[in-house]
Amino acid sequence: MTTPFLEIRDLSVQFGAVTALTNVNLVIRECETIGLIGSNGAGKTTLTKCVVGALPTEPGSVLIDGHPVTFSGPGAARSAGIECVFQTQALVDDLSVVQNIFLGRELCNSLGFMNARAMRQEARKLFAQLGIPEELLDRELRYCSGGERQIVALSKAFYFKARLLFLDEPLTALSVQKKHAVLELLQKFKDDHRSTIVMISHDLSETYALCDRFVVMNRGSIVRDVQKSEISFAELEQFMRGI
Amino acid sequence: MALGQNRRRIILFLLENSVWMLLVCTYGLFAVLRPESMMKPSLIADTAYSNVPLGLLSLAEALVLLSGSFDLSIGQIAGLSAAVGATVAQAESVPTWLLVLVPPCVGALCGLINAFLVCGIGLNAFLVTLGTFLVFDGMQLIINHDVVIDLPGAYTMLGESRALSIGFFLVCLVSVHAIMQLSKWGLRFRAAGSNPAAAFLMGIAPRRYQAAAFIGSGFFAGLAGLAFTGYSASYSPEVADDSVFMAFAGAVLAGISLTGGKGRISNLIPGVLLLSVISTGLTVLAVDPYLRRVLFGVLVLAAIAIDSCKERVKDRALVRE
Numbered sequence: 001m002t003t004p005f006l007e008i009r010d011l012s013v014q015f016g017a018v019t020a021l022t023n024v025n026l027v028i029r030e031c032e033t034i035g036l037i038g039s040n041g042a043g044k045t046t047l048t049k050c051v052v053g054a055l056p057t058e059p060g061s062v063l064i065d066g067h068p069v070t071f072s073g074p075g076a077a078r079s080a081g082i083e084c085v086f087q088t089q090a091l092v093d094d095l096s097v098v099q100n101i102f103l104g105r106e107l108c109n110s111l112g113f114m115n116a117r118a119m120r121q122e123a124r125k126l127f128a129q130l131g132i133p134e135e136l137l138d139r140e141l142r143y144c145s146g147g148e149r150q151i152v153a154l155s156k157a158f159y160f161k162a163r164l165l166f167l168d169e170p171l172t173a174l175s176v177q178k179k180h181a182v183l184e185l186l187q188k189f190k191d192d193h194r195s196t197i198v199m200i201s202h203d204l205s206e207t208y209a210l211c212d213r214f215v216v217m218n219r220g221s222i223v224r225d226v227q228k229s230e231i232s233f234a235e236l237e238q239f240m241r242g243i
Numbered sequence: 244m245a246l247g248q249n250r251r252r253i254i255l256f257l258l259e260n261s262v263w264m265l266l267v268c269t270y271g272l273f274a275v276l277r278p279e280s281m282m283k284p285s286l287i288a289d290t291a292y293s294n295v296p297l298g299l300l301s302l303a304e305a306l307v308l309l310s311g312s313f314d315l316s317i318g319q320i321a322g323l324s325a326a327v328g329a330t331v332a333q334a335e336s337v338p339t340w341l342l343v344l345v346p347p348c349v350g351a352l353c354g355l356i357n358a359f360l361v362c363g364i365g366l367n368a369f370l371v372t373l374g375t376f377l378v379f380d381g382m383q384l385i386i387n388h389d390v391v392i393d394l395p396g397a398y399t400m401l402g403e404s405r406a407l408s409i410g411f412f413l414v415c416l417v418s419v420h421a422i423m424q425l426s427k428w429g430l431r432f433r434a435a436g437s438n439p440a441a442a443f444l445m446g447i448a449p450r451r452y453q454a455a456a457f458i459g460s461g462f463f464a465g466l467a468g469l470a471f472t473g474y475s476a477s478y479s480p481e482v483a484d485d486s487v488f489m490a491f492a493g494a495v496l497a498g499i500s501l502t503g504g505k506g507r508i509s510n511l512i513p514g515v516l517l518l519s520v521i522s523t524g525l526t527v528l529a530v531d532p533y534l535r536r537v538l539f540g541v542l543v544l545a546a547i548a549i550d551s552c553k554e555r556v557k558d559r560a561l562v563r564e
Contacts, residue, residue, distance in 0.1 A: 093437065
């Protein structure tokens with residue numbers, strides 16, 4: 001049996017008197033596409049934040065390729081190939097689309113001065129590859145629509161070839177057309193990079209088509225972990241209604 | 244589509260450089276009212292020279308505003324730095340090359356204190372710098388509450404020499420502008436000021452950049468203290484008193500946003516010149532000194548209103564339908 005890419009052991013998180021996660025154990029293998037589903041407040045985002053270094057993981061542990069890791073912050077997690085597209089999209093409105101794509105991983109010379117032309121060229125190539133209009137590149141992010149912002153956030157992960165990509169409610173508040181575009185992009189990402197995707201959602205209908213495994217959370221715990229081949233949409237929906 | 248993009252580019256250009264237009268219009272207005280005074284060839288150079296200390300203070304405040312914070316104590320940092328510098332300058336044993344380093348180092352140390360309290364402990368910046376305003380003000384008077392006139396030439400050279408003064412300010416401004424606009428640290432600094440939560444999720448430590456802003460601000464406030472001393476060739480306990488409000492006005496007129504992360508350091512040139520032109524214009528119009536204070540207060544309010552309106556105009560012109 002191959003070593004899992006990511007393993008979470010006995011993870012518990014408390015916010016004051018509120019227990020957000022209780023003894024969560026989860027194994028994620030390479031090239032899986034997992035739907036992490038549950039109602040609001042189930043602990044999905046908290047679990048994600050722990051894995052990507054935005055929250056501490058003690059008590060509990062996270063292992064990458066069998067080795068325990070402690071991320072000092074999201075930057076360290078990104079260096080390990082773990083990216084997250086947060087629901088709030090973690091984008092800076094006052095910067096351009098190109099600047100947002102490269103923020104934190106700028107193309108620079110040895111003195112730290114950015115090569116703006118190279119960054120723009122790389123972004124243009126990326127957008128051409130993904131079928132995204134080039135006119136978006138120089139726009140300040142605040143003037144992009146919700147769907148465009150989501151696409152910018154996804155294209156970051158696409159460019160930096162994340163090994164493990166968490167998507168926190170990626171389709172929320174998008175029009176049908178934009179949802180379709182984002183799902184196409186995700187499928188392309190999955191096919192081109194053989195990356196592992198964890199798609200967090202409270203809406204099963206959005207995730208069922210793309211995912212091949214479902215982890216259901218409720219009140220800070222994992223209550224079901226099942227392969228798509230073992231359960232139908234109707235059965236899974238019924239299970240979620242019952243918890 | 245091309246016409247729409249060009250229209251947007253023109254609007255963006257005009258909005259980002261609106262302070263230059265405001266400067267030209269204001270100067271033009273005073274020139275029409277008092278041509279004999281305002282049209283002198285040396286006016287711009289004289290105006291620029293006399294406002295280098297204010298320019299350095301505006302740079303200090305702009306750094307903190309860009310980081311998403313606020314510093315009320317920069318005037319008192321300038322005063323304390325000048326007091327320490329003047330005291331040390333009177334000691335004969337100190338090498339002259341070291342003397343000019345004293346005020347910016349003292350300023351940076353004051354900035355470090357602010358950084359520790361705001362970024363390290365997490366106290367409110369407005370309240371912290373209100374407190375350090377009083378502390379630095381008192382310390383200045385303890386260290387030196389008399390006028391000092393016998394200062395070494397090397398110490399006052401920066402402020403006394405017009406060319407050196409203006410040249411030094413421009414070097415500071417261009418350097419900071421280049422770092423902010425062209426370097427990765429500048430990009431991360433602006434991101435941290437604009438959206439600290441998003442910056443953190445991208446692996447950037449917002450508090451570190453904010454701490455650097457306070458220390459850098461203190462450094463430039465210290466330089467302002469040195470420049471004030473050189474300009475008057477003496478140290479006075481009233482140096483830089485009340486200057487925080489003018490520095491704030493200069494930064495906001497330059498388009499440095501009050502919400503953090505937005506604004507170009509290079510626009511401090513027209514911002515500070517605009518303040519200078521207004522001050523000079525009111526002087527040649529012989530406006531009552533007390534009324535001038537009222538007018539400058541109105542100016543600060545107008546600068547805030549313009550900053551707000553500019554964003555709304557930009558949104559209306561650039562939001563996609």
